[in-house]
Amino acid sequence: MTRTVKLLFALFTLLFSAAIACAADNQVIRLATTTSTVNSGLLDKLLPNFEQESGYQVHVIAVGTGKALRMGRDGDVDVVLVHAPAAEQKFVADGYGEQRFAVMYNxxxxxxxxxxxxxxxxxxxxxxxxxxxxxxxxxxxxxxxxxxxxxxxxxxxxxxxxxxxxxxxxxxxxxxxxxxxxxxxxxxxxxxxxxxxxxxxxxxxxxxxxxxxxxxHNPYGIIEVSKSLYPDLNHSGAEALITWITSKDAQQQIADYRIHDEQLFVPSAAQTAMHLDK
Amino acid sequence: MQLLFAADPELWGIIGISFKVSMSALLLALPIGLLIAFGLAYGNFIGRRFLITSFNTLLSFPAVVVGLTFYILLSRQGPLGEWRLLFTQPAMIIGQMALAIPILVAMGHSALQAIDRRAWETARTLGASLPRATMTIMREARFGLLAALLAAFGRIISEVGASMMLGGNILHYTRNIPTAIALETSKGEFAQGVALGLVLLLMAFTLNGMLQLVQGKGRLAA
CATH class of the missing domain: 3.40.190.10 (Periplasmic binding protein-like II)
Known part of the structure; x- marks a missing residue:
């Protein structure tokens, strides 16, 4: 009996330490985004390319824009990709996010x-x-x-x-x-x-x-969650993702994405991420 | 349907996550649940009846509420935010444990209660240590306890609310069968959703069958 208890306790501890190690892993970027980017299949198409090029792994959490911004505000994710310009502006103005970058619109x-x-x-x-x-x-x-x-x-x-x-x-x-x-x-x-x-x-x-x-028109923007509020988030990962998704290459991939032969998203990043490269 | 049998690696990944998370949750919840059940069945303290009622009430607690409760606790803004567990498998495990424990307690308690109290007293008078006597009783009640285990597993392997909120339905990481079904349904892929549902059913059937076999043997030996 006591041995079983000890064993289970060990298992418990192991599981938790593994979890914490995993959560602190810098290779993981948590992206809160809207159901539309996921349900349309766009991110499934785009993100593997980014993951391959950068070595980061993107954990996509698909919710409504309101909840995605809430997650960003609470520091539960590293970066948000949403489509509600007014709410995004407020998010940045309130200090919960860094700059907003246009990505695309549909x-x-x-x-x-x-x-x-x-x-x-x-x-x-x-x-x-x-x-x-x-x-x-x-x-x-x-x-x-x-x-x-x-x-x-x-x-x-x-x-x-x-x-x-x-x-x-x-x-x-x-x-x-x-x-x-x-x-x-x-x-x-x-x-x-x-x-x-x-x-x-x-x-x-x-x-x-x-x-x-x-x-x-339905414009999408990407915002890195505040550095000063949450210094321990994966900011380098978030910036890498923003730089990539606004790059010429990724923008072309967005333009090329089609469902039933129809273009879904029009890329709209105007070389906006330049300053991030420095 | 073809998709299902073509050994789609993505599908197997989802099944694997479902199993890993729910099994871990069950194994971790088991000792806690059984200890509480045992305490309720054999202990003699004030508030015992109240606790029994409480655990029975928890049986009908919606999974989403469990999910939301732990979401608030585990969010960075919450008291346990430091753990950084939100949207991880351990978060799902914790949620599922919270769902499994009341079932283990309620059903375990009634199974243990059904055992003749004299078995416990006899074991004790014959000089069995406390843990040993406990084990004896658990052995006596094993069929009822097994049923509790199965019921708890059935609840957590199939629940969607807590897993969705705490895990976030992240592909290859926290997407299990129920959240995948929810996603496929929201995408309008009903066939895929039904296929996943069948997989879940099949898994539950296999598991139940296996345990039935074990149980059957136990009965023969007794």
């Missing part, structure tokens, strides 16, 4: 039933679309999860001067893929990033009812 689209009950296909602007949905009380599924897409959607309603509420407005509290599925089941409209939509297109009965308004 576009949002407004999905809806093929029959288009609210008649949004005839709309000219995004605000127009939302006004039509609002006035016809057509079902609209919102992410409702404080993600970048959710924040974007709320800002679009605000721009249109409307307050979405009522029976027709459903907050799902789930990821993009789930919300597309829910909208499909409910014959509802929803705002989706094009990347996730392309991945889902084959399985969904929804259609793109509105797109290509500059208001629907």
């Amino acid at each position: 576009s949002f689209v407004i999905l809806g039933p093929a029959e288009d009950p609210a008649g949004v296909k005839k709309a000219k602007t995004t605000s127009d679309v939302l006004a039509k949905i609002h006035s016809t009380n057509a079902f609209f599924v919102s992410r409702g999860d404080d993600s970048g897409t959710h924040k974007k959607e709320l800002s679009l309603w605000k721009d249109a001067g409307l307050t979405p509420s009522g029976d027709w407005y459903r907050e799902a509290g789930q990821g993009m893929g789930k919300v597309i599925q829910i909208a499909d089941e409910m014959n509802a409209y929803t705002l989706a990033d094009k990347g996730t939509w392309l991945a889902y297109r084959e399985k969904s009965r929804l259609r793109i009812t509105f797109q290509s308004d500059t208001k629907l």
Whole structure:
């Protein structure tokens, strides 16, 4: 009995020391990012190249933008790659992050039933679309999860001067893929990033009812978590990743990434990471 | 489905992580759970009944809440932030231990309670030391304890909430079968999700079968 206890205790200690050694490992970069970069398959394509070139290992934690920034704020990750410019600016201004670097953008689209009950296909602007949905009380599924897409959607309603509420407005509290599925089941409209939509297109009965308004651009930025607040994070790793992802080579890889023959992300880093090279 | 049988290395990695984490959690939770169960069954102290009720209540504690509790504790802003365990396998192990212990305690306690108290007294009067007598009782109650073990394993190998929050679903590191299923579902890859679910079921079946065999032998020998 006592021997078993001792053995288990030894095992316990071993496990924990291994864990702590592992957690302190400088080869691991923790990247909190949004579900859209992962679900679209982009990071699966890009990161192995970075890992091979740099020798770092990237641990990707895919959550909504709100949670990703929260993780950065708490110092639980080394670097964040998200898409909510206003929240990102605040994150940097509040001192939780170093500089923000533009990485790429993709576009949002407004999905809806093929029959288009609210008649949004005839709309000219995004605000127009939302006004039509609002006035016809057509079902609209919102992410409702404080993600970048959710924040974007709320800002679009605000721009249109409307307050979405009522029976027709459903907050799902789930990821993009789930919300597309829910909208499909409910014959509802929803705002989706094009990347996730392309991945889902084959399985969904929804259609793109509105797109290509500059208001629907969806810019992604990468931010290293504050050095002064959390000096012991993997800052060299975070900087290496930022330098790499904004490099010409990686930007080209982003431009070349395709789903169903369609380009998903438009690279937008304007040699911004130069100062990091020094 | 083809994917499943083509021995996809990624899939095997996920299965391996699932097993490693849940087995570690179970092995670490086992002595703690059994000791508490034993204490509750044979000890005589104030608040014993209250503790039993508490552990029974914990059985219905949602895994997400366990996950969230430990997330708050293990986050850098939390009291145990210094350990830097969030989004690691040990964090998942801790969460799963917290889920397994109440089951081990509650079911272990009722198994031990069912044993004739005289077995304990006899062992003690015959001069067995405390640990020895404990072992004797555990042997007597082994079938019930085995059931507790299986139930605990079933709970932690299949739970998604705590693993997702504490592990972060990191590929090759903290992505286990349940979180992979959640991910595939969110990507709309239902077939892949169902395939992973079947793998989980198959694993549980094999394990149960093996333990059943062991149990069967025990019965013959008795």
